[in-house]
Amino acid sequence: xxxxxxxxxxxxxxxxxxxxxxxxxxxxxxxxxxxxxxxxxxxxxxxxxxxxxxxxxxxxxxxxxxxxxxxxxxxxxxxxxxxxxxxxxxxxxxxxxxxxxxxxxxxxxxxxxxxxxxxxxxxxxxxxxxxxxxxxxxxxxxxxxxxxxxxxxxxxxxxxxxxxxxxxxxxxxxxxxxxxxxxxxxxxxxxxxxxxxxxxxxxxxxxxxxxxxxxxxxxxxxxxxxxxxxxxxxxxxxxxxxxxxxxxxxxxxxxxxxxxxxxxxxxxxxxxxxxxxxxxxxxxxxxxxxxxxxxxxxxxxxxxxxxxxxxxxxxxxxxxxxxxxxxxxxxxxxxxxxx
Amino acid sequence: xxxxxxxxxxxxxxxxxxxxxxxxxxxxxxxxxxxxxxxxxxxxxxxxxxxxxxxxxxxxxxxxxxxxxxxxxxxxxxxxxxxxxxxxxxxxxxxxxxxxxxxxxxxxxxxxxxxxxxxxxxxxxxxxxxxxxxxxxxxxxxxxxxxxxxxxxxxxxxxxxxxxxxxxxxxxxxxxxxxxxxxxxxxxxxxxxxxxxxxxxxxxxxxxxxxxxxxxxxxxxxxxxxxxxxxxxxxxxxxxxxxxxxxxxxxxxxxxxxxxxxxxxxxxxxxxxxxxxxxxxxxxxxxxxxxxxxxxxxxxxxxxxxxxxxxxxxxxxxxxxxxxxxxxxxxx
Numbered sequence: 001x002x003x004x005x006x007x008x009x010x011x012x013x014x015x016x017x018x019x020x021x022x023x024x025x026x027x028x029x030x031x032x033x034x035x036x037x038x039x040x041x042x043x044x045x046x047x048x049x050x051x052x053x054x055x056x057x058x059x060x061x062x063x064x065x066x067x068x069x070x071x072x073x074x075x076x077x078x079x080x081x082x083x084x085x086x087x088x089x090x091x092x093x094x095x096x097x098x099x100x101x102x103x104x105x106x107x108x109x110x111x112x113x114x115x116x117x118x119x120x121x122x123x124x125x126x127x128x129x130x131x132x133x134x135x136x137x138x139x140x141x142x143x144x145x146x147x148x149x150x151x152x153x154x155x156x157x158x159x160x161x162x163x164x165x166x167x168x169x170x171x172x173x174x175x176x177x178x179x180x181x182x183x184x185x186x187x188x189x190x191x192x193x194x195x196x197x198x199x200x201x202x203x204x205x206x207x208x209x210x211x212x213x214x215x216x217x218x219x220x221x222x223x224x225x226x227x228x229x230x231x232x233x234x235x236x237x238x239x240x241x242x243x244x245x246x247x248x249x250x251x252x253x254x255x256x257x258x259x260x261x262x263x264x265x266x267x268x269x270x271x272x273x274x275x276x277x278x279x280x281x282x283x284x285x286x287x288x289x290x291x292x293x294x295x296x297x298x299x300x301x302x303x304x305x306x307x308x309x310x311x312x313x314x315x316x317x318x319x320x321x322x323x324x325x326x327x328x329x330x331x332x333x334x335x336x337x338x339x
Numbered sequence: 340x341x342x343x344x345x346x347x348x349x350x351x352x353x354x355x356x357x358x359x360x361x362x363x364x365x366x367x368x369x370x371x372x373x374x375x376x377x378x379x380x381x382x383x384x385x386x387x388x389x390x391x392x393x394x395x396x397x398x399x400x401x402x403x404x405x406x407x408x409x410x411x412x413x414x415x416x417x418x419x420x421x422x423x424x425x426x427x428x429x430x431x432x433x434x435x436x437x438x439x440x441x442x443x444x445x446x447x448x449x450x451x452x453x454x455x456x457x458x459x460x461x462x463x464x465x466x467x468x469x470x471x472x473x474x475x476x477x478x479x480x481x482x483x484x485x486x487x488x489x490x491x492x493x494x495x496x497x498x499x500x501x502x503x504x505x506x507x508x509x510x511x512x513x514x515x516x517x518x519x520x521x522x523x524x525x526x527x528x529x530x531x532x533x534x535x536x537x538x539x540x541x542x543x544x545x546x547x548x549x550x551x552x553x554x555x556x557x558x559x560x561x562x563x564x565x566x567x568x569x570x571x572x573x574x575x576x577x578x579x580x581x582x583x584x585x586x587x588x589x590x591x592x593x594x595x596x597x598x599x600x601x602x603x604x605x606x607x608x609x610x611x612x613x614x615x616x617x618x619x620x621x622x623x624x625x626x627x628x629x630x631x632x633x634x635x636x637x638x639x640x641x642x643x644x645x646x647x648x649x650x651x652x653x654x655x656x657x658x659x660x661x662x663x664x665x666x667x668x669x670x671x
Binding site for chain 2: 067068174176177204205206207208209210212213216217231233234235237238239271272275276277278279280281282283284289291292295296
């Protein structure tokens, strides 16, 4: 084990979880929609996020995993007010930031940055790399014009891009390099917390590893906190200190990363873990698999009980009557039957 | 050893673009044996998809060109076949499923029409026979109440269900070979696991040979008997799946295996990323095309192209260096 890794480990244990950087309480995002015929319209809600609570400490990575449509991206966007929450609270450094107007939110935007999934769509093709990275500094009036260019070059160097490429356009870079540009842009305003929404899923495996390593290095150097959203369980396990599992808009399990993967308590987490393939044919053959029948149902329905009950291998009648809450101390699961 | 059902030899495919000539497939040979699943692994641009499109005459020419090589299906040469014979084989004896089931299905036609077209064309089914057969197929791939769902349109199916429809369509003439190009890449893990199990199950009952193109080493470990690893249009290593994962001989294969996060890895251990980017296929370097990114490279690797040599098992790899005896260098 290298020395850097060792210090990182020590820092892990010393981290103070009593004063969270970000607190999310009962966050709910419902999208109204209309269906039925033109003359007999029916109104419904897509319950994209349905009462999600968690904390993120300074310098910590919280991973959020789940399948498409489970609400993980909407959660991320609701935290930074990119979609309007329906109810619930979001606190940053103890101050409420949910429902703030765009101008009231602005001071917080420097601290809370985002990295997006698609490095092809998230960079303006008509701007040079230099101006893309300098843009947030201009908005927040950081540095004067000359120092800004120096700062851009420093950031490019920091994320592993050659500063000579300052005046090139995004299309001249590969996917992995573009993701580095996106990271440099997020770092330009010295954020405390970066929300990473599937930052490596569009990249090839060999490049994916480069970007994961970069994100972890930057965390050590700059003391960043991440909310890391991904569907790849192995990637999340690698990068996150704590991991939350979402299903149909709800957090069904939340625990320390190592603990969650070793002893998953919620039947959905167990099924998800058993479905993810391991790159080792022998281990693959010997695995016990929990087959889930059916697919994730549409989130437009309100459930009287547990929303997973219809697909759950161990559900009982009681599960369909009351909604299970996240319970437990360090390792919390929202299941009546979890040991 | 089972007879090969498909034999590809020395296949070269290139594309003419403004900057020059892209050598997408650069001398590839392999066999597909009856009843096996052969995995083809590689990153974007490694030529794995072009290779398979070329065999089925699906490369637009120009800009593409198959410059040399052969692909024999049973006793027939696919690359010299006329269009009429080729379309008798395509979709009938050799079928294909694609990565994105939404764009591969026609959104304007009910699933019924798309499913029955194949059997009416290839098996001469009447309308009623074709519908009956299509319902059996949908049932087989696990679509509930198939007799009703068959009249639905693609948008009424979820991603996983659409991929099942694609599989039903591909298998409806009971092909000898199924080419699956990233069939589960756009699906969630639980659905991916269902689809891979389904393919395995159908292979067992129908004896289909499968070529599974993927970039996901986990999928390879789960589904494939033998594996080809491709890099910059060439095969750099081939072996049965167990030996390949246990004992990779090519630095690129080893690099790929080490760059995926493992379940048993600890948080904080940094991943062994492969440095750099894949080369531009227009100006491939002389010598080994992995040279720029290789941590085991020697000066001699720059001068000549390594040929495939035998592995200790019946596989092959293309590298001059014994990676167990050379210490990897830091690349700058």
